[in-house]
Amino acid sequence: MTSRLLCQITGFLTIIIALTALPFFVGPYTITLMIGMLGYVALAIAWAMFSGPTRYVSLATVAFFGIGAYACAVFNESLPYPLLLLVAGLIGLAVALVVGLATLRLAGVYFVIFTFGLAELVRQLVTWFEVNITGTLGRYIFLPVTPEGIYWQLLALSAFAFAISWLIGRSRLGLALKVIGEDEVVAAHCGIAIARIKLALFALSAVIMTLVGAIQAPRWTYVEPSIAFNPTISFLTLIMALLGGANRLMGPIMGAVPLFLLFEWLSANFPNHYSIILGLVFITIVFVLPNGVLDFVEKGLTHRITAAAKPAEVQK
Amino acid sequence: MLVTAILSGLVLGGTYALLAMGLTLQYGIARIMNLAYGELIIVAAFLAYTLFATLGLSPVWTLFIAIPAGFALGWGIYGVLMQPLVRRARTPAGLEIDSILATFGLLFVIQGLLLVSFGANFTSYSYLNVAVDVFGTKLAANRLIALALAVVLGGAIYFALTRTLWGTALRAVSVSPVSASLVGIDVDRAARTAFALGGALAAAGGVVISMYQTFTATSGVVFTMKALIIVIMGGVGNILGALSAGLVLGLAETLVATYVDPGLTLATTYGLFIAILLWRPTGLFGRAAR
C-alpha cells in the first residue's frame, strides 16, 4: 500500500515537473493552448470538489471566476501582484461564505437555477455599481505578466486543487462526504456536521475558481461584465466535469482535457458548423458514455475480463 | 402613473408567463430539464418572420401552423432523444443530468442550424404595433396578445389538468411516475404528451414575441433562463404558478423601473428569485417537499 502511494506521488510530481518545464520547449501557441486548458482543468477540479460528492449541480462557476477577474481589474494599479491574488481570493471566500450560508439548504434543480441566478445577480450588481458609483464600465489591466507566468500560476493552482481533492478523498472528510452524497439523513445520524462540511467545500471550491479568474484576466487587457461573467464558462465547466465523472479524482481532468482540445479543433476546422458538430458530439457522449469517460474505460476493461470468466453476469 | 406602471407590468409579465408555461410542463411532468427550450422559441420566431417577410402571412395565422408543428416537434424530440434516456435512467438525479447534457447538445445543434440558414443578424419586424387604450393607458396590441394568450392557454391547460381524466393522469405522473404506472397509467405516453405540449407552448410564445422583440439565432438562451427562473419561482410543473410568477416578475420589473431605477430591473429579478427560493425553497406554489 505504501509503495503504491509512493508510486502515485512520484508520478504526480513527475508530471508536474515535466509540465513546469514545458514552456522551454514549445512555442507561444502551445502555451496559450495550455493556459486555456489548465484554466478549465482547475475550474473542473474545483467544481467537482464540491459538486461531485454533494451532488449539488452548481452553475455559479462564472460568478466566482468573474469576481476574480474583476478584482484583478479593480486592484491591478493599487496592489502588488501577489497581494492582488490574495485579495481576490479573500473576496471570493467572503462571497462564497455568505452565499453558502444562505443557500446550501436548497436542493436539486432549485440549487442549479439558484446558482445560475447568483452569477447573473453578481454581474448585474457589478454593472450597476460601476455605472452609478464609479461612472465607468470596462477597466484596463496593464500588468507585466507573461503568458509563461500565467501558465505556471495556473499549473500550480491546478496541482494544488488536485492535491486537495486527493487529500479529501483519503481523509475522514472524504468518507463523510460520501455518506452525505448517499443519504443526508443517514449522515446526520452518524453525527456528521453536514452544513459545516458542505459550506467549507463550497468555499474552498469558490476560492479556486476566483483565483482562476484573477490569474487569467491580465490576458484580456480589458475587462467588462459581459467579458468577465460569460455564462458559457459555467456550462463548459459543468459539462467537462460530468463528462469525466465528477466523483472520481481524475474525472475532471479526463473531461476537461479532451473536451477543450475538441472545442479548439472544431472551432479551427469548422468555424461555420462548429455549433452543430459540437451539439452532436454532446448528444453522442450522453448516449454512448452515460457515466463519464473513466467509467466507460473501467467498465470496458472489467467487461472484457469478466466476459471471459462469467458471461452471464455481465448484463446488468 | 401607478395604474400605467401596473398595467404595463402585467403586459410584460404576460410575455414572461407565456414563455415559461411550456417549460414548466416539460420539466414538471416529463421530468426533462430542457435547456434547448429557448431554441424552440427562436425557431418559431424565425418561422413567423419568414412567413411574414416572404408570404405576408400574419403571425396570428402562423400560430395555427406553429402550435401543431411545435407539438409534433416536441413529440419527435422526446421520442428520439429523451425516451432512451428515460428508459435507462435508474434515478431521477441521473435523468436530470442526462437530460441537461443531451438538451445542451440539442441547443447547439438547433442554434447551429439557425446560424447556417439565417445568419447571425438581428432579426426584427413589426406587426400589430398599435396602441390600445386600457383604462387611459396606451398598451401595444401585440403585447396584449401575448398576455391574452398566456391567460387563455394557461387557463385551458390548468382546466384540462385538473378537471379531465387525461389531465389527472398527467398530474399523477408528475407526482410519482412509479405509482402512476401501478395504477395503469401509460407513463411514457403521458410524459411524451407533456413534453410535446411544452413544445407547442414554446412555439406559440415564439410566434407572439417575434412581433415585437428583436431576436437572433443565438438569443434562445436568454429565453430559457428567464423561463427557468419563472418556472422555479412558480413551482415546477405548476401551470398557474408559472402564470402568476411571470406576472409578478413583470410587475416587479416595471415598478422598479418606474419608481427606483431602470438599471436595477434585472438585479430585482434575480434578487426576487433568490428571496422567494430562500423563503419557500420549492417555489411559490411548489409542493412542500419533492
Added chain:
Amino acid sequence: MISLKRRDILRSGVAAAAFVSSIGRSWAQDRKSVRIGYAISKTGPNAGGAGITTLPNYLLWAKEVQDAGGLELPDGSRLPLEVVEYDDRSSAEEVVRAVERLANEDKVDFILAPWGTGFNLAAAPLFDRYGFPQLAVSAVTDKAPQFVQRWKKSFWMLGGGHDYAKALATIIAEASKAGTLNGKVAMVSVADGFGIDLVTAARPAFQAAALEIVYDKTYPIGTSDFTPMINEAKASGADSFVAFSYPPDTFALTQQSQIADFNPKLLYLGVGTSFPVYSKNNGANATGILSLGGVDPTSEANADYRTRHEAATGIAPDYWASVITYASLQMLQEAIRRKGLDREAVAAEIASGSFETVLGETKLEDNQLRKIWWVGQWQNGKFVGVAPGDHAGASPLILPRQAWQKA
C-alpha cells in the same frame, strides 16, 4: 451568400497571378499566396454585431481581391489570398488564443481586427508583440491617443464617445438657441461599454452646452420593455430624447415610442438605427431620427460600394461602421501595394500615407481616423451624415422631426 471555410484557398486568380508574376519577378517566386487571418464572433452574443458590420466586409473584400487576381505587390505582381478564419465564440479568451494561433501556427501575413471595443483591446497586446498592424474599426474609445502610444501599430478608426456626444450637444444647443427645441434633454443608456462611454461623455458635453438634463437613467443590457422609461421621459418636459442603445433596444424604443405617442422633436437612438432594416421596418417613420454615423448621399463611390456589398453578401451594409471597415481594408490593400508584405513598412505607410477609399481621400491623424460622421439622420430613405457640418457632403439637419404616422 458566399461563405469562406477556413483555409478556403481562393485560387480563382492563380492562373492570372502566375502570368503576371512571370513578368514581374521576386515576390511570387518565393511564395504562392498571401495569408490573411481573422477571428470574429460567429456565435454568441456578439455575432449579431459582427455579422452586420465586420464579417460581410471581410468576405466582400476577400472576394474582390480574388476576382482581381489577388493582392497587388510593389513590383506589380499579384498573389492570391489565402484566408484563415476562426470563430471567437464571443469570448475574450478565445480571441486571444485565436490571434496567437494565427500568428504562430498559421503564420499569416496580416491579421484583420476582431469585432468590438473589448476584443480589440484584448487582441492589441498580441498584435503589438508580433508586429501586426491592427486596423480597429468597430471600437469606440476615447482612449485611442493613449493606446496609440502603447501599441504603435494600432489604428483606431471610429472615434470616441466624446466626439459623438459633443457633436450631438452642439446640434441640440444650436437648435435650442434658435427656439426649435426647449433645451431640455431626457436620456437613457444601456449599461454596457458603449452606452456608458457615451453617456459619461454626454453629461459634461450637454452641461457645457447649457442644456438641462431632466431625465438620465441607465438600463441593463437585455431589457425588452421600455414603457416605464418612455413614460417618464414623456412626463419630464424634455423635447429631446437621446438613447445610447444597442440594436434590440433601439428597435424596441422605436416601436414603444409609437405606442406611447411619444413625439420628442429631436429623437436620437443608438446602434441599430443605421441598419438598413431599421428603415425597412419603420418606413417613413424613420425620417428625421438621428444616430451615430452616416454617409454622404452624393458620393458615387459609396453608392457603388453599397451595391457591391449587397450583391456579394446578400445583405445591405449599415450606414455607420460598415463603410469604414471596408475603407480600412482598402487602406491595407493599398499599403501592401506600395510597400509589400513587410508589416513594419505597411504599418508606417498606413500611419502616414494618404489613401483613396470609398470614404474619399483618407488619411489618419495620430493613427486615428478623425474625418468621420459623428451624427447622421434618416432623410428620404437614406441615413445621411449631418455633423460635422463642414465635412464635405454634409446634409442639412432637419428639425423638428415629424410626429409618428399611424399605420
